[in-house]
Amino acid sequence: MLDKIYQFLAKPVETAGEESLDHQSERVQIAVCALLLEMAEIDGQFSEKEKKKILDILQNHYGLQKDYARQLTILAEKEKEESLDLWQFTNLINQNFSEQEKLDLVHTLWEIVYTDGALDKYEDYLIHKLGNLLNLTHRQLIEAKLDVLDKFKRRESS
Numbered sequence: 001m002l003d004k005i006y007q008f009l010a011k012p013v014e015t016a017g018e019e020s021l022d023h024q025s026e027r028v029q030i031a032v033c034a035l036l037l038e039m040a041e042i043d044g045q046f047s048e049k050e051k052k053k054i055l056d057i058l059q060n061h062y063g064l065q066k067d068y069a070r071q072l073t074i075l076a077e078k079e080k081e082e083s084l085d086l087w088q089f090t091n092l093i094n095q096n097f098s099e100q101e102k103l104d105l106v107h108t109l110w111e112i113v114y115t116d117g118a119l120d121k122y123e124d125y126l127i128h129k130l131g132n133l134l135n136l137t138h139r140q141l142i143e144a145k146l147d148v149l150d151k152f153k154r155r156e157s158s
Contacts, residue, residue: 027041028096031089032105033058033076035130038086043120047094052061057108090133102134103144 001128036057040050051073058069093102109130113123131141 019128024096028092029062029064030079031092032077032090033072034080034083035086035093035105036108036112037073037077037080039109039123039126039130040115042122042126044122045116047116050112050115050124053112057111061104061108087133090130094133094135099136102136103140106131106134106136106141106144107148110145114148114152129138 033054036054040046040054054073055066055069058064058072064072074100080089093105097105106127109127113119113127125142127145128138131138
């Protein structure tokens with residue numbers, strides 16, 4: 001399956017028809033996954049809990065099958081390592097996501113941040129950088145953060 005995803009990346013986006021839509025969808029999935037991975041790794045501690053959280057997000061929020069989600073994380077990690085910066089990923093997301101979809105992505109990024117229970121200075125920097133690259137306001141970032149913190153508090157008190 002990883003080979004299939006890699007083949008999609010090698011094809012030009014300009015191909016016509018359904019194949020082009022599939023390719024674009026694959027590229028967007030890789031971009032989203034790369035941002036999730038970057039957030040989990042930015043503090044220098046990529047825990048098993050964070051890995052599980054990313055797979056849960058890919059499966060439950062984005063509807064991907066378990067094996068596909070695992071292979072997508074491998075490919076996204078490779079793409080992330082080979083990229084010069086995060087702009088290529090955020091640009092692709094900006095071209096394909098509505099504002100609400102970008103806000104949903106920011107919610108999932110905050111969930112990854114708080115998986116370990118604390119906000120690291122590098123995570124804080126990255127979330128604001130991504131917010132800017134995704135054309136979201138500081139207010140939108142803070143509202144998403146407060147929403148995620150509220151959900152975590154409700155889970156803990158249950």
